[in-house]
Amino acid sequence: MHTASLQRAIEICQQKKLRFTTLRQRVFLLMLAQEGAVSAYELLEQLKKYDSSAKPPTIYRALDFLLKHHFIHRIESLNAYLKCDYFGCEHPMQLLICEKCKRVIELSDPVIDNAFSDQAEQSGFKITNKVLEAHGICHNCLYN
Ligand SMILES: [Zn+2]
Ligand SMILES: [Zn+2]
Structure with a gap:
């Protein structure tokens, strides 16, 4: 469903020599499936369907990676996260x-x-x- 976007993200990570682990890919895919703002807690609940041992640090570490490398955004006023329509590079927002x-x-x-x-x-x-x-x-x- 979001295979093209995931493929692009994998290529970006290869170019930048970033470790795009299975978990990070999973969280990225979860983000792509969101219609709007999503909290870390909501993402954790979704992640637990795939990995029942997932804990808050699991999700926060994956989100930090995705934020740092411009795959997603943080919505400060909601304390939530957003998939990026133009992911892969830093841009005005x-x-x-x-x-x-x-x-x-x-x-x-x-x-x-x-x-x-x-x-x-x-x-x-x-x-x-x-x-x-x-x-x-x-x-x-x-x-x-
Ligand atoms: Zn509305
Ligand atoms: Zn963006």
């Missing part, structure tokens, strides 16, 4: 988060990103961690 269905629209607009950084710079501010997240109601929830 703005998130639109539906409060009703938890669906998340991932934007990757460099103009917004640069404008924000420019404003910070003009204020003499050095950004070390940038989070652009908006909460609201998605199109589906608004008109259904």
